[in-house]
Amino acid sequence: MVERKIKTVYDVVCPFCGTLCDDLEVDIDIKEDSVIEVRNGCQIGTKKFFSSNPSGHRYLKPRIKANGEHKEVSWDEALDAAADILVKAKRPLLYGFSSTECEAQSKGVELAEILGAILDNTASVCHGPSLLAIQDVGAPLSTLGEYKNRADLVIFWGSNPVHAHPRHLGRYSEFVRGYFRKDGRNDRFIIVVDPRNTHTAQIADLYIQVKPNEDYELINAIRATLRGVELDAKEVSGVSIEKIRELVEMLKLCNFGVIFFGMGLTQTLAHHRNIDAAICLTRELNDHTKFLLEPMRGHYNVTGANQVFTWNTGYAYSIDFSRGYPRYNPGEFSSVDLLIKDEVDSSLIVASDPASNFPAAAVKNLFKHPLISIEPHETPTSAFADVVLPAAFAGIECEGTAYRMDKVPLRLRKVKEAPGECLSDKDILEKLIEKVKEKLGE
Amino acid sequence: MVEIKLKLKKKPELPLEADIITPDNFVGKSVADIKKLELYYGKEVVKLGDFFDISGKSTDINDTKIIIDGDLSNVKRIGENMSGGEITINGNVGMHVGSQMKGGKVTVNGNADDWAGAMLQGGELEINGDAGHYVGAAYRGFWQGMKNGTIKVKGKVGNETLAWVNGSKPGKRFPKLICGSAGAFLGIHSHGGIIIVEGDCDRCAGADQIRGAIVVKGKVTKILPSYKKIGEVGEIELPNGEKLTGKFIEYSGDHSVDKNHSKIDKKTGEISKSSNGRLYIAA
Numbered sequence: 001m002v003e004r005k006i007k008t009v010y011d012v013v014c015p016f017c018g019t020l021c022d023d024l025e026v027d028i029d030i031k032e033d034s035v036i037e038v039r040n041g042c043q044i045g046t047k048k049f050f051s052s053n054p055s056g057h058r059y060l061k062p063r064i065k066a067n068g069e070h071k072e073v074s075w076d077e078a079l080d081a082a083a084d085i086l087v088k089a090k091r092p093l094l095y096g097f098s099s100t101e102c103e104a105q106s107k108g109v110e111l112a113e114i115l116g117a118i119l120d121n122t123a124s125v126c127h128g129p130s131l132l133a134i135q136d137v138g139a140p141l142s143t144l145g146e147y148k149n150r151a152d153l154v155i156f157w158g159s160n161p162v163h164a165h166p167r168h169l170g171r172y173s174e175f176v177r178g179y180f181r182k183d184g185r186n187d188r189f190i191i192v193v194d195p196r197n198t199h200t201a202q203i204a205d206l207y208i209q210v211k212p213n214e215d216y217e218l219i220n221a222i223r224a225t226l227r228g229v230e231l232d233a234k235e236v237s238g239v240s241i242e243k244i245r246e247l248v249e250m251l252k253l254c255n256f257g258v259i260f261f262g263m264g265l266t267q268t269l270a271h272h273r274n275i276d277a278a279i280c281l282t283r284e285l286n287d288h289t290k291f292l293l294e295p296m297r298g299h300y301n302v303t304g305a306n307q308v309f310t311w312n313t314g315y316a317y318s319i320d321f322s323r324g325y326p327r328y329n330p331g332e333f334s335s336v337d338l339l340i341k342d343e344v345d346s347s348l349i350v351a352s353d354p355a356s357n358f359p360a361a362a363v364k365n366l367f368k369h370p371l372i373s374i375e376p377h378e379t380p381t382s383a384f385a386d387v388v389l390p391a392a393f394a395g396i397e398c399e400g401t402a403y404r405m406d407k408v409p410l411r412l413r414k415v416k417e418a419p420g421e422c423l424s425d426k427d428i429l430e431k432l433i434e435k436v437k438e439k440l441g442e
Numbered sequence: 443m444v445e446i447k448l449k450l451k452k453k454p455e456l457p458l459e460a461d462i463i464t465p466d467n468f469v470g471k472s473v474a475d476i477k478k479l480e481l482y483y484g485k486e487v488v489k490l491g492d493f494f495d496i497s498g499k500s501t502d503i504n505d506t507k508i509i510i511d512g513d514l515s516n517v518k519r520i521g522e523n524m525s526g527g528e529i530t531i532n533g534n535v536g537m538h539v540g541s542q543m544k545g546g547k548v549t550v551n552g553n554a555d556d557w558a559g560a561m562l563q564g565g566e567l568e569i570n571g572d573a574g575h576y577v578g579a580a581y582r583g584f585w586q587g588m589k590n591g592t593i594k595v596k597g598k599v600g601n602e603t604l605a606w607v608n609g610s611k612p613g614k615r616f617p618k619l620i621c622g623s624a625g626a627f628l629g630i631h632s633h634g635g636i637i638i639v640e641g642d643c644d645r646c647a648g649a650d651q652i653r654g655a656i657v658v659k660g661k662v663t664k665i666l667p668s669y670k671k672i673g674e675v676g677e678i679e680l681p682n683g684e685k686l687t688g689k690f691i692e693y694s695g696d697h698s699v700d701k702n703h704s705k706i707d708k709k710t711g712e713i714s715k716s717s718n719g720r721l722y723i724a725a
């Protein structure tokens with residue numbers, strides 16, 4: 001029998017979803033330098049650790065596409081080719097950044113500024129609308145610990161944490177015992193508003209089925225009812241007026257309420273106006289009791305991307321450096337819109353896979369122009385890239401900082417070495433910046 | 443009126459940012475000087491003469507008329523910040539045409555892209571085709587959008603037209619839009635805008651309207667639940683004193699806006715739930 005030497009790393013932060021659980025335990029086979037067991041993590045988080053193990057999908061060396069096929073090259077050659085593409089472009093796009101650490105993100109900002117590029121992160125296809133609404137009307141937010149310890153009424157609106165943020169319920173919002181919520185689940189009243197009877201809805205105390213794309217009208221009716229206005233309508237968005245009145249009474253009666261909203265609210269028709277209305281509702285509820293809201297951010301460090309971009313440029317996403325200073329306008333400088341209008345002539349994708357989740361028309365134009373991908377393993381985007389720069393998994397193979405969905409920064413841990421010649425996203429971007437500067441003659 | 447003629451040589455592949463094309467920038471310059479004016483093409487700085495054939499001259503700003511021909515759908519920001527004179531665009535035009543203009547007139551004989559006349563401060567913008575989203579709207583994060591002037595769109599306007607429009611009776615500012623038909627969220631967060639839609643209008647017109655008037659002469663997809671029916675009227679008085687005749691149903695709202703709480707009914711002492719916003723829909 002071969003003897004296995006195992007090392008256990010404690011208090012590991014999970015680099016998968018915005019919940020950023022910080023209590024994982026990871027067993028590492030020292031000889032193989034591979035993950036053999038993950039404790040405390042949920043299914044999706046655990047999978048990510050295992051996917052870092054050596055496999056056919058992992059890139060071990062940089063690659064350049066020649067005659068339609070990828071061939072392995074040296075770092076120098078690959079960086080040179082990448083820098084060439086970027087320097088020659090008139091309107092390059094730098095996109096992704098949500099699944100990597102803040103240090104790499106700030107390097108991305110630096111590169112974008114040098115190149116006069118467009119800089120965007122995945123918020124432009126998930127919670128960008130929340131940011132727009134917050135800019136319009138502000139937002140009463142707090143940290144997850146507050147909700148855990150105080151909230152006695154929790155609303156999940158257009159979010160399904162059972163599947164998207166599995167441990168959110170156990171750590172912060174539903175089953176967990178809090179300082180003032182000693183009885184855990186029994187001390188909380190859970191409401192789910194969703195067009196589908198999701199698994200989260202099935203464990204709620206009250207499920208409100210709203211018609212798809214009609215959330216705005218429902219929030220609007222709730223707000224008016226809260227003001228004491230008698231509505232003309234008998235039913236709004238598939239919900240009866242009696243039910244709306246009942247709901248408003250509940251909201252007013254709680255001691256501390258919170259709305260966790262997800263992409264069911266941000267990415268259905270009305271987008272940021274749904275959030276605008278939800279924020280105004282929350283604000284108005286504070287005339288009666290304490291009420292807050294929180295976006296359920298998806299990628300583990302998309303919040304960090306927004307933070308880093310904001311403190312560097314003043315804007316959270318969709319930033320254009322073409323005039324030498326940052327300008328901001330989602331819809332004009334957001335990746336999907338730019339690609340659909342075919343307004344970029346080369347792209348650098350960092351730790352993201354737009355080919356799998358952008359509209360087909362955008363992906364077609366993405367592949368039309370030179371494409372560079374910084375990725376740990378093969379994805380539909382990197383498979384078509386002209387240059388692939390192999391990265392280490394942030395939070396597994398290198399350290400860094402990440403922001404939880406409530407903007408609390410946590411330190412990611414390194415549990416094992418990166419295989420092959422993989423480098424951290426930060427190191428890759430640093431080297432790329434050097435190369436670009438060289439070529440620009442700076 | 444003296445004319446300066448610009449003709450686009452070839453449709454640019456990437457957007458050309460032409461905020462330099464305003465009577466303010468052209469006045470007192472020779473054609474040779476105008477050709478040398480700089481603008482952005484992607485991240486490159488190029489000269490106006492590289493993209494346009496130019497002829498004519500100008501001496502006084504209010505006497506200057508710029509005529510532009512060609513497919514300008516990828517040329518952005520024409521007439522941005524202009525304070526006088528005229529621009530006529532014969533063709534489709536890109537984003538931000540006439541945005542933040544303070545005076546003068548811009549005419550588009552074609553369609554305009556998003557943000558046409560955004561945050562207009564004065565003057566007139568006329569579009570003889572369709573316009574994109576955010577016509578006359580406030581830019582991201584601004585709480586005061588279009589403050590004065592008039593926008594006329596013959597065709598359709600997109601979503602969130604005139605968002606955060608900001609009129610003022612004491613300030614004698616009456617921002618006004620007349621359009622053929624409108625998309626969703628027309629006049630959202632309006633503070634005293636005047637909006638007249640000759641045709642139909644999509645959902646959520648007047649969402650969060652605090653004061654102002656929206657008149658729809660066609661049909662509305664759906665009226666927000668927070669709007670309350672007042673009754674039928676034969677004549678409408680707009681905030682700027684203008685009168686409109688015709689049979690309309692009058693609604694008040696948006697009643698979901700908390701700020702309308704500020705009034706206390708003198709008779710009952712109760713907080714008034716009324717609203718100064720009006721929505722009129724053809725009966």
Ligand code: SF4
Pocket residue numbers: 014015016017018019020021040041042043044045046165166167168
């Ligand atoms: S809930 Fe999210 S952060 Fe926590 S273990 Fe699962 S994937 Fe990781």
